[in-house]
Amino acid sequence: MNLWLRLLHLLIASFFRTKLDPVRDVSRLGFRVWPHDLDTSLHMNNGRYWSLMDLGRSDIMIRSGLWRPILKHGWVPVVSAGQIRFRREMRLFQPFTLETRILTWSEGHVVMEHRLVSKARDGKPILNAIALVRAGLYDRKARSFVPMERLMGEIGLEAQPPEAAPEVQAFLDAEETLKNAA
Secondary structure, three states, rough: HHHHHHHHHHHHHHHHOOOOOOOOOOOEEEEEHHHHHHHOOOOOOOOHHHHHHHHHHHHHHHHHHHHHHHHHHEEEEEEEEEEEEOOOOOOOEEEEEEEEEEEEEEOOOOEEEEEEEEEEEOEEEEEEEEEEEEEEEOOOOOEEEOOOHHHHOOOOOOOOOOOOHHHHHHHHHHHHHHHOOO
């Protein structure tokens, strides 16, 4: 239930937050670790990280206007791959920021980065976790992923995908290898 409340808060807050350019801007959402986010080790459950990242992707879709063509055409957001690196545990009541941005894209998918950042006692940022996610919008009628050029055109953007950084290319290569093994 807590994610539904967080989603409701995200939807209401999006009316008061600035618009985002999905190609250039970073979504930043503030959260706190609540008791229902904890696992038996009394730090944030690893599955909760992934659930919160859904909210980061939703924020980009809502604040950039991508939600309009998604609803209009009945497209479904689908995550096809993800990799996470946990660096520091997040404990009860700890505030943190989820930063989400699009790094690059291909014909029918985007690669997004999620960073969960908290602050040290001296105010310096601490990277608690970083994740890469490959996702796309699936058109059930066409039985295919929506081309990124079409999606960008729906919201009036023209942009070329940035070149994938080495770690992003390694992630995509590993995902392709695993896909072929399945």
